[in-house]
Amino acid sequence: MSSNVLLLSCYELGHQPISLALTAAFLREAGFDVTTFDLSVESFPLTEAANADFVGISSPMHTAMRLGVATVSRLRQVNPTAHICFFGLYAYLNSEYLLNPNGQGVQNLADSVIAGEYETPMVNLVNALQKGDVVSSVDGIMTRDKTSTPIISRQDYPVPDRSTLPDIDHYAQFIKNDRAVAAGYVESSRGCLHLCRHCPVVPIYNGRFRVVPLNMVLADIRQQVHAGARHITFGDPDFLNGPGHAMKITRAMHAEFPHLSFDFTTKVEHILENCELLPELRNRGAAFVISAFESTSDQVLEALDKGHSVADLNDALNVLERANLPVQPTWVPFNPWTSLDDYVNFLNWTRERKLIASIPPVQYSIRLLLPPKSKLLQEYRSSDWLGSLDPENFTYVWHHPDSRMDALHESVSVIVEKRREDPWGAFQAIEQAAYDIAGREMPIIEEPVIRHIMAPRLTEDWFC
Numbered sequence: 001m002s003s004n005v006l007l008l009s010c011y012e013l014g015h016q017p018i019s020l021a022l023t024a025a026f027l028r029e030a031g032f033d034v035t036t037f038d039l040s041v042e043s044f045p046l047t048e049a050a051n052a053d054f055v056g057i058s059s060p061m062h063t064a065m066r067l068g069v070a071t072v073s074r075l076r077q078v079n080p081t082a083h084i085c086f087f088g089l090y091a092y093l094n095s096e097y098l099l100n101p102n103g104q105g106v107q108n109l110a111d112s113v114i115a116g117e118y119e120t121p122m123v124n125l126v127n128a129l130q131k132g133d134v135v136s137s138v139d140g141i142m143t144r145d146k147t148s149t150p151i152i153s154r155q156d157y158p159v160p161d162r163s164t165l166p167d168i169d170h171y172a173q174f175i176k177n178d179r180a181v182a183a184g185y186v187e188s189s190r191g192c193l194h195l196c197r198h199c200p201v202v203p204i205y206n207g208r209f210r211v212v213p214l215n216m217v218l219a220d221i222r223q224q225v226h227a228g229a230r231h232i233t234f235g236d237p238d239f240l241n242g243p244g245h246a247m248k249i250t251r252a253m254h255a256e257f258p259h260l261s262f263d264f265t266t267k268v269e270h271i272l273e274n275c276e277l278l279p280e281l282r283n284r285g286a287a288f289v290i291s292a293f294e295s296t297s298d299q300v301l302e303a304l305d306k307g308h309s310v311a312d313l314n315d316a317l318n319v320l321e322r323a324n325l326p327v328q329p330t331w332v333p334f335n336p337w338t339s340l341d342d343y344v345n346f347l348n349w350t351r352e353r354k355l356i357a358s359i360p361p362v363q364y365s366i367r368l369l370l371p372p373k374s375k376l377l378q379e380y381r382s383s384d385w386l387g388s389l390d391p392e393n394f395t396y397v398w399h400h401p402d403s404r405m406d407a408l409h410e411s412v413s414v415i416v417e418k419r420r421e422d423p424w425g426a427f428q429a430i431e432q433a434a435y436d437i438a439g440r441e442m443p444i445i446e447e448p449v450i451r452h453i454m455a456p457r458l459t460e461d462w463f464c
Contacts (some may be wrong), residue, residue, distance in 0.1 A: 002119070004053035005034045006082075009464060010067035012059030012060060013205040014040075014172035014460025015185035016224075016234065018464035019058035019088060021160035027118040029158050032126055032185035039071065041170045050078045055126030056125050057110075059088040060201075062369055064393065065394055069098075072109050083129055087114040087122060089200045090394065092142075092150055093371040097353045097391040099144045111135075113142040116204050117190070150204045152191065157212050159219040172230035174261065176287060183231040188217045192237040193266065195375065196292075197305045198332065201237050203373040204219045206305050209241050212308055217249050218256070225257055232262040233458065239264035243274050247281075254284040261287040263458070265333045268293065268308040271316040278323035285323055291316070293329035300337045304376075317353055326455050328358055330462055334409045335368040336385045336400055340438050343408065347431050351445070356452055361419055361426035365412045408437050420461075423454070 004165075005027055009017035020036045027034045037045045049055065055075055057068040068086060075084060085100050092115030099108050111285070112135060114121050121140035128138050135143055140151035171181040189212060191205030221232055232253070239246050246264070253260060262285050271291060278286075295301055296310050308316075320327050333346060350356060370376055370386075371394055380386060387397035399408050409434040419426035435442045 002265075003032055003053045004048075005032050005049050005054045005056070005126060006048050006066070007034060007036045007056045007058070008071065009036075009038045009040065009058045009064070010071065011040045012066045012185075013462065014169050014458070015135045015183075015235070016162065016165050016168055017058060018160055018185055018187055018235070021165060021220075022157070023056065023058075023119050023122060023163070025158040025161035027100060027126065028161060030127070031160065032070065032123075034164075036164045036279070038166055038397070043167050044071070044074060046078060048081075049075055050412070052079060052082050054083045054085065054129060054236055056085045056087055057091075059086050059091040059094075060115040062090055062371070062453060063093060063146045064088070064332065064392060065090040067373065069109055069155050083111045085112045085114060085122065085125065088119045089115060089204060090371065091115055091203055093200060093373050093419065094391070094394045096372065097262065097394070101391070109142060113144065114140060114150075116140065116152040117155050117210065118150075120155045121151055127446045142387070151206055152208060152210065154210055155329055157216045159216055159223070162223060162227070166226045166445055168229055172233075172458045174456070174458055175454070176261075176264075176456040177229065180459070181230035183229045183232045183233055184221065184227075185235055186217055186220045186224070186236050187213050187230060188239065188245065188274065189236045191241075191242060193241050194238070194307060195305060196307070197303070197375040197379060199237075200330075200371065202375050209237075211242055211245050214248055216244070216251055221253055221260075222256070225260065229435070230260065232260060233260060234264040236265065238266050238270065239255050240266040240270040240274055240277075243270075243277060247277060250281060250284045250286075258285075261285045261313055263288050263290065263456075265290040265292075267291065268306075268312050268316045271319055272312060275319045276324055278319065282323050282325045288328055289320065290328045290330060294332050295335075295338060295342075296349045297338060297342045300332075300335060300342070302330070303335075303337045303379075304332070314353075317338030324402075326362070327355075328455065328457065328462070329363070331359075331367075332366050332368050333361045333364060334366065336380075336383065336398060340402060340404050340408065340434070342402075343405070343463045344434050344438055344440070347427070347434060348429070356423055356427045358459070359423065359427075359432075361423055362461050365409065365416045366432050368398070369394075370398060372396075404437050411437070 007020045024034045059065045093114040098110040129257045136146040174183040191209035
């Protein structure tokens, strides 16, 4: 086929971008010429951009969205006629801005937007463009003149095609005991069973998830191991949404690659529900688990509809400790419901539970994002703290009811920027800042003798 397709990734948390690998596999299987570039590790492809008929920009997260939009002006400059399609979670959430940035009829940032199970609709879109058909006739495609809900029906997955992506040694590594190895990245499912109000998955999948067939996941793991991976990250929104599927994959993976380690993400309630599976996962190579703890305030957890309590956090930590499975909690400590006392209590709880070495400093500075279509807007649109949409930053503006919390966020952000590689030093500085702003005296705390020991981790920290 004659259409030249260019797929761009701007950032996927330091992983070799599966969004490009899988989309390229679909398009190549359909007979299209596909070129891929990961702009997080490669230069902007001037020649390829100038010759492209279709450009797909992957937008799985907020950071990728910002970088993708910044790329459009350069694309339009070298190739004014190319069809630009944003695809992924944040493309859908921000589709109105992408397709009509100021409502005045100026050239769009995107000519189309696709989300959900986007690969098949993209193949159909490229086919329609090549044939000269009307784009609005393609199911699952959003344009300036057509609204559409994302398609999440099951599709046949090919093995992701990583042949034109940068080598795996350009990406995040897994570190344990000061030894670093290359880390691969796969997805064994998409979507999620749960409806956490702040999650970007919910507006698209609305409590549903889709599994990737076992043989496809294993084939993708196999090709990354052959490329040098010695650790695998399962990037599913929740690896234990389908525990039977997860156990089949990890058992088969361990049988073929007994020295391969892995990490996965799951909810607190799944840790508690599947506590009997955790020792086996540990024995099969699980090095750590990421879990969205989010807050040590029950009020905040209720506002976010997280499905767990602070008591559950403590129970989950005890379950993981018995399984000898380290955890890397993630947090949203800056939100409209967390008080200054809550933040101080959060830091105290972190000390008491001996989690400082397990929490990347950036997690202490995470501020709630409220993108368009967020489920939180359904509950809190009339709240005094909520401002107007800032479309160019892909979020609604909000200010904490207590201005001291906004000041603390600024201070914590500065500390984190300076001490990203120093969890203990960052925590101590953040602790001092929080007590200072609260007007409270820091308690005298006996520091551990050994501070340099870090929990198993990836060199690229999780954030949005």
